[in-house]
Amino acid sequence: MAIPLVPKLLRAHLAELAENDARIDGRQQWEGRDVEIETSVLPRAEGSARVRMGDTIVFAGVKFQIMKPYSDRPNQGGLMCSAEIRPVAGRNWESGPPSPESIELGRVVDRGIRESGCIDVDALCIIPGEKAWQVILDLFAISDDGNLFDAFALAGIAALRNAVVPAERFEVGEDYSLGVSKTPIMCSYHKVGDRFVYDACGREELGGDERIHITLGDDDHVHSLQKGLKGIFSTEEFTEIMGRAQERSKEIRDILDSL
Amino acid sequence: MGGYGDVQMIDENGKRVDGRGPGDLRDITIETDVVPVADGSCRMTWGTNEVIVAVYGPMECHPRKLQRQDRAVLDVAYNMAPFSTTDRMRPGFNRRSREISKVTKDALESVVLLELYPRSKIRISIEVLSAEAGTRCVGLTAASVALADAGVPMTDMVVSVASGKINDVVVCDLNKEEDNYGEADLPMGILPNSGQLVFLQMDGDLSQEEFNQAWQYNMDAAQMIHNFMVDSLKGGEA
Numbered sequence: 001m002a003i004p005l006v007p008k009l010l011r012a013h014l015a016e017l018a019e020n021d022a023r024i025d026g027r028q029q030w031e032g033r034d035v036e037i038e039t040s041v042l043p044r045a046e047g048s049a050r051v052r053m054g055d056t057i058v059f060a061g062v063k064f065q066i067m068k069p070y071s072d073r074p075n076q077g078g079l080m081c082s083a084e085i086r087p088v089a090g091r092n093w094e095s096g097p098p099s100p101e102s103i104e105l106g107r108v109v110d111r112g113i114r115e116s117g118c119i120d121v122d123a124l125c126i127i128p129g130e131k132a133w134q135v136i137l138d139l140f141a142i143s144d145d146g147n148l149f150d151a152f153a154l155a156g157i158a159a160l161r162n163a164v165v166p167a168e169r170f171e172v173g174e175d176y177s178l179g180v181s182k183t184p185i186m187c188s189y190h191k192v193g194d195r196f197v198y199d200a201c202g203r204e205e206l207g208g209d210e211r212i213h214i215t216l217g218d219d220d221h222v223h224s225l226q227k228g229l230k231g232i233f234s235t236e237e238f239t240e241i242m243g244r245a246q247e248r249s250k251e252i253r254d255i256l257d258s259l
Numbered sequence: 260m261g262g263y264g265d266v267q268m269i270d271e272n273g274k275r276v277d278g279r280g281p282g283d284l285r286d287i288t289i290e291t292d293v294v295p296v297a298d299g300s301c302r303m304t305w306g307t308n309e310v311i312v313a314v315y316g317p318m319e320c321h322p323r324k325l326q327r328q329d330r331a332v333l334d335v336a337y338n339m340a341p342f343s344t345t346d347r348m349r350p351g352f353n354r355r356s357r358e359i360s361k362v363t364k365d366a367l368e369s370v371v372l373l374e375l376y377p378r379s380k381i382r383i384s385i386e387v388l389s390a391e392a393g394t395r396c397v398g399l400t401a402a403s404v405a406l407a408d409a410g411v412p413m414t415d416m417v418v419s420v421a422s423g424k425i426n427d428v429v430v431c432d433l434n435k436e437e438d439n440y441g442e443a444d445l446p447m448g449i450l451p452n453s454g455q456l457v458f459l460q461m462d463g464d465l466s467q468e469e470f471n472q473a474w475q476y477n478m479d480a481a482q483m484i485h486n487f488m489v490d491s492l493k494g495g496e497a
Binding site: 042043044045048055057059061062063065082084086087088089090091095097098136138140142143144145169202 | 293294295296297307309311312313315318336338340341342343344345346347350351382384386388389390
């Protein structure tokens with residue numbers, strides 16, 4: 001990713017807004033943008049979703065491959081999650097090998113989904129030691145106006161929830177629904193002008209400091225955490241955003257369940 | 260071309276596998292302003308093809324060695340998303356996507372008024388989200404709509420469409436099954452206002468008569484598609 005210029009004026013403006021308990025797009029400190037989720041949107045994918053949060057738009061697509069199980073886990077299939085942010089998504093994203101930013105995005109989303117145990121990897125085994133399903137979740141950004149993390153995580157779990165294992169095409173039985181037993185939800189908080197805000201937009205990311213990502217499972221169990229970018233935060237600050245994440249993740253889970 | 264001529268793809272009434280007549284196009288929809296952060300953008304569906312194009316610029320040209328003192332350069336990248344095909348596509352460039360990017364760039368540089376923006380770059384990202392057959396035509400057509408949406412001056416938009424041959428019958432706009440068993444493919448990039456060409460490829464086997472028929476199908480289809488493009492830019496759903 002090209003390092004964009006961070007205008008001092010933008011940083012000063014964001015700091016002033018924060019002091020007055022305001023945000024650059026008029027939202028409250030913990031208010032998220034409207035979330036739109038559409039599923040089964042990609043005809044060639046076995047599961048798919050499109051998520052829109054403000055001007056951030058992403059797709060997630062699930063594909064399946066047959067793999068040889070790892071020798072230390074002969075009864076398990078696999079899950080692979082990768083994020084691609086190509087130049088289509090914004091003027092600062094460049095073509096070329098995956099950038100550290102997109103690798104971090106893919107890995108943090110991957111950990112939240114994997115560690116929640118929402119996918120039964122034992123059920124992905126076809127013949128122990130010989131054949132198993134590999135689930136591949138590809139995350140693809142179309143428009144980056146901030147907080148790709150939450151958009152990717154949400155599109156990812158939504159796509160997995162409607163994925164169908166293409167067993168007929170691979171001649172190993174009949175097609176069946178992948179089945180996702182849990183719904184991990186990621187909530188991201190950015191330090192903007194000396195305080196954390198939820199669901200930063202592009203300008204807040206550009207003129208902000210560190211960010212914290214929290215993935216919570218159905219029963220508020222913590223499945224992944226990540227602190228990114230330069231910045232210092234306190235236990236009090238973290239405790240507050242953890243509480244906010246518990247509230248917000250329930251709301252997002254309700255949106256998903258209502259689809 | 261596959262050339263499995265014994266597979267029957269056209270019935271006794273001249274109807275194709277999806278019910279179309281030989282000169283008919285698949286369904287097409289065009290939508291602009293689909294990438295809010297871009298200067299111009301277009302989403303085009305064509306059969307079950309789906310392509311999104313974003314245009315950024317004119318902007319500073321990096322790296323500097325690509326800069327031209329007298330004109331702008333187009334930075335065109337055609338890419339297929341990993342979930343766009345039946346078997347997952349490995350991310351990253353391959354020889355096919357590089358060639359398509361290049362011929363698309365050559366076509367678009369022929370119509371954009373590059374001399375108006377010396378030393379700058381216009382970036383055009385063509386992302387295939389779902390591939391059926393004919394994605395290069397969808398990409399090139401959608402790219403000219405996105406350029407128009409971005410307000411980039413052009414002498415004309417490019418309409419790209421392909422015709423081919425199955426079971427010794429020349430047909431317009433091959434779908435996936437027809438493409439797999441097709442005997443020829445002739446994609447063209449047409450300037451609808453003058454009938455001139457900026458893009459041309461062909462592979463397979465066509466007699467002179469068949470070639471003339473395929474050429475004419477493309478010319479006629481270009482006028483129809485051009486109407487959809489203009490409608491979408493005027494704000495209506497095409």
